[in-house]
Structure formats: structure tokens, C-alpha cells
Amino acid sequence: MDLIVQKFGGTSLSDENSRRHVLRHIVRENEAGSRLVVVVSAMGRSGEPYATDSLLELIRTNGNALPAREKDLLLSCGELISATLLCSILQAEGIPSVVLTGGQAGIITDNRFGSARITEIKTERIHKLISDGFVVIVTGFQGMTPDGEMTTLGRGGSDTSATALGAALNADIVDIYTDVDGILTADPRWVSDARPLSTVSYEEICNMAQNGAKVIHPRAVEIAMKASIPVRVRSTFSEGEGTLVTNAHALRSQGIWFDKTVTGLAHVRGVTQLGVTNNNGPSDVQLRVFRAMATHGISVDFINVMPSGVVYTVSETDTSLAMELLQGLGFEPNVRRGCAKVSVIGGGMNGEPGVMAVIVEALTNSGIPILQSADSNTTIWVLLSEEDLAEALQALHTAFGLHLTPN
Numbered sequence: 001m002d003l004i005v006q007k008f009g010g011t012s013l014s015d016e017n018s019r020r021h022v023l024r025h026i027v028r029e030n031e032a033g034s035r036l037v038v039v040v041s042a043m044g045r046s047g048e049p050y051a052t053d054s055l056l057e058l059i060r061t062n063g064n065a066l067p068a069r070e071k072d073l074l075l076s077c078g079e080l081i082s083a084t085l086l087c088s089i090l091q092a093e094g095i096p097s098v099v100l101t102g103g104q105a106g107i108i109t110d111n112r113f114g115s116a117r118i119t120e121i122k123t124e125r126i127h128k129l130i131s132d133g134f135v136v137i138v139t140g141f142q143g144m145t146p147d148g149e150m151t152t153l154g155r156g157g158s159d160t161s162a163t164a165l166g167a168a169l170n171a172d173i174v175d176i177y178t179d180v181d182g183i184l185t186a187d188p189r190w191v192s193d194a195r196p197l198s199t200v201s202y203e204e205i206c207n208m209a210q211n212g213a214k215v216i217h218p219r220a221v222e223i224a225m226k227a228s229i230p231v232r233v234r235s236t237f238s239e240g241e242g243t244l245v246t247n248a249h250a251l252r253s254q255g256i257w258f259d260k261t262v263t264g265l266a267h268v269r270g271v272t273q274l275g276v277t278n279n280n281g282p283s284d285v286q287l288r289v290f291r292a293m294a295t296h297g298i299s300v301d302f303i304n305v306m307p308s309g310v311v312y313t314v315s316e317t318d319t320s321l322a323m324e325l326l327q328g329l330g331f332e333p334n335v336r337r338g339c340a341k342v343s344v345i346g347g348g349m350n351g352e353p354g355v356m357a358v359i360v361e362a363l364t365n366s367g368i369p370i371l372q373s374a375d376s377n378t379t380i381w382v383l384l385s386e387e388d389l390a391e392a393l394q395a396l397h398t399a400f401g402l403h404l405t406p407n
């Protein structure tokens with residue numbers, strides 16, 4: 001008997017109609033005889049009554065004044081509401097089901113409220129319930145410290161709950177149900193002809209997720225990869241097979257050789273470029289700048305160190321603090337807000353000539369300036385103005401023929 005972890009995201013649970021689709025997937029696997037653990041997110045997206053963002057909105061009028069511990073208690077309500085509602089739907093269909101909070105499901109975390117890490121999963125209770133014939137519904141995105149405090153795992157953390165449970169239970173597969181047909185060659189909200197990929201390696205999707213493709217949380221992929229648990233990203237609203245995420249070796253053994261030069265695009269908005277000029281001859285400018293950023297927990301990217309100074313990026317949310325720090329050190333930084341980072345990703349681009357040439361040509365032909373670039377074995381990053389983002393993504397998608405990608 002297979003053991004399947006199914007995870008349903010916010011949009012899959014937002015209204016009566018979508019919850020009927022969720023029910024259909026549970027019934028199908030249940031009737032096929034699989035043992036089921038169902039992980040749920042809070043219902044809906046920002047603006048909808050019980051969504052995580054709407055819970056956060058409740059305290060905004062108080063200037064968000066709430067200690068981190070209590071904030072996690074507030075945030076964990078969203079998943080509890082959707083889990084109990086789903087339980088009621090299953091009961092009405094005559095399907096025996098039980099709801100467990102993260103803590104009740106045995107998910108133990110450290111005490112970093114708001115971004116807790118899972119340290120252990122005690123599976124006895126879930127094992128007992130599934131062997132007694134229950135569908136076990138677990139509230140995603142949360143766990144409990146060893147001394148019983150409720151924690152949350154960071155935004156998008158239900159994916160992590162699902163793969164961590166999959167790994168701990170040694171599930172046959174983790175099915176991540178969402179509102180798109182799988183992992184696409186780019187975010188379909190930005191590239192209208194993005195196409196679903198039938199297979200990707202853990203490494204490739206991890207890379208896409210770390211670079212902004214929020215279809216699955218990067219930590220969730222890392223956990224699945226370590227445990228070699230296959231993950232399928234698929235649509236709640238269809239019967240499509242979606243995208244299978246597994247290791248390159250497993251795919252090669254099925255004759256699927258997928259180290260494509262370019263697999264897909266990802267992007268991150270809300271990036272600020274900072275430039276600091278070293279006007280005073282040789283100095284320790286670089287050291288002082290990066291030490292100040294590190295001391296204040298500001299994550300830096302696109303780092304370019306030159307004898308004349310440094311250029312790097314920070315997130316929009318860290319911009320004011322970064323500027324204050326630089327001014328405090330006596331620098332007058334050049335600040336360019338409103339940038340976006342575009343990542344061109346492919347497991348097979350290493351040693352393949354001409355990838356950067358295609359990028360430069362596509363962007364130049366569209367009149368889009370590249371503000372900075374960087375590269376690794378599997379990714380080329382370019383920094384652009386956010387105003388150019390939509391056109392840049394579309395141009396690059398077309399230039400690499402991703403709209404034609406054979407699946």
C-alpha cells in the first residue's frame with residue numbers, strides 16, 4: 001500500500017469550488033488504497049479572510065506590535081481553519097479523517113519564531129492513525145519546540161512540512177498541488193507562453209526556487225533531495241501529471257537525459273543596487289562595507305569588488321538601513337532602487353559556449369540595459385530595471401526557445 005503525502009496550497013483551498021477539486025484528489029487516492037497524509041496551507045491569498053497575509057493585516061493598525069512568539073500563534077490559526085474545514089468535508093463524504101497540528105503530528109522545531117527549522121519528526125502518532133484507516137490532515141507551515149511552543153517555518157513553509165513529513169514517513173511520493181500545471185519554464189504570471197516541464201532534477205528546481213520561482217519552497221526541495229523522496233508538482237484543478245522532481249540519476253536510468261542548456265527562468269523583484277566609490281586611494285573600503293552589512297544581518301548579492309570601489313545589491317526592505325550604515329561610515333552611496341534580478345538556469349550550461357551571447361543579444365534587441373551580471377556553473381544572473389522585467393523575461397524565454405521546450 002502506497003503512502004502518499006498530498007499538500008494543498010492556499011489557492012487550492014480558497015473557495016467551495018476549489019475545495020471540491022481537493023476532495024476529488026483525496027478520494028481518488030483513497031479509493032486506490034493509498035495511505036494518505038494531507039498537508040494544508042491557510043485558505044486563499046492576501047485579502048481573503050483567513051489567508052496568512054490577512055491574519056498579518058489584523059495587527060498592522062497596531063504597528064505590527066506583537067512579540068514573535070505570539071505572532072506565530074496568530075499565524076498558525078490560518079492552517080488550523082483550513083485543516084478543520086477539510087476534515088468536515090471529508091467527514092461529510094464518509095471518509096474517516098483526523099486533524100493534527102504540526103506539534104501533534106510530531107514536527108519538532110528549534111525556537112526561531114517566524115522561521116523555525118525542523119529538528120525532528122516523531123512519526124508514531126501519524127503511523128498509528130494511518131494504519132487505523134484515517135486520512136491524516138496536518139496543518140502545514142508549523143511545528144512545536146521541545147517545550148511546547150508553537151512555531152512557524154517561514155513564508156511558503158507548508159511545502160517544507162510536506163516534504164519533511166514525506167521524508168520522515170518514507171513516503172512513496174509527495175504531491176504538491178497548486179494552481180498551475182507543474183513547474184513551468186518561467187512564472188506564467190509574467191510569461192504567457194511558459195510551458196510545464198515533465199521532469200526536473202532536485203538541483204534544477206532548487207536553483208529556480210532559490211532564485212525566486214515560488215512554486216515550491218527551496219528548503220522543501222532540499223529535504224526531499226536529501227531523503228531521495230520523489231516530489232510531483234501538479235495542478236489541483238486538473239488530472240495532469242504535473243512535473244516530477246527527482247534525482248538526475250533516476251531520470252537518466254529511465255533514459256531521460258535532461259541536462260538542458262537552459263531549463264527555465266526565475267526572477268526576484270524589489271532589489272536595490274548600491275555603489276560605493278573609493279575616493280581616498282587605497283583603503284579598507286570593501287572590508288568596512290561588507291562587515292557593516294554582515295553585522296546588521298543584511299544579505300548582499302551581485303557583489304562586484306573593484307579597485308575603484310564596490311557595487312552590490314540588497315533587498316528593497318534592507319535599503320534604508322544599508323544606506324544609513326554606509327552614510328555612517330562616511331560614504332555617499334549611489335542608490336538605484338526598483339531593480340529586478342533575472343536568473344537563466346540550466347544544468348547543462350556549464351562549458352556550453354554562447355549562453356551569455358544569447359542573453360545579451362535578446363536584451364539588447366529589446367533595448368533593455370543590463371545593470372550587472374554574474375554567473376555560476378548552472379546559472380547566469382542579470383540585474384535589470386523592474387520596468388523592463390516583463391519584456392526581458394519574454395525576450396529571454398523566446399530567445400532560448402523555451403516556449404518550444406519538448407517535455
Ligand code: ADP
Nearest residue numbers: 009010011178182183184186187189213214215
Ligand atoms: P500555493 O498557494 O499552491 O503554495 P504559490 O503561490 O506559493 O501557491 O505557488 C504557485 C505560484 O508560483 C503560481 O501561481 C505561479 O505564479 C508561481 N510561479 C513562479 N514561478 C513558477 C514556475 N517556474 N512554474 C510554476 N509556477 C511558478
Ligand code: ASP
Nearest residue numbers: 041052141155156157158
Ligand atoms: N500559509 C503560509 C504562507 O502563506 C504557508 C504556505 O502557504 O505555505 O506563507
Ligand code: MG
Nearest residue numbers: 009156214215
Ligand atoms: Mg506556496
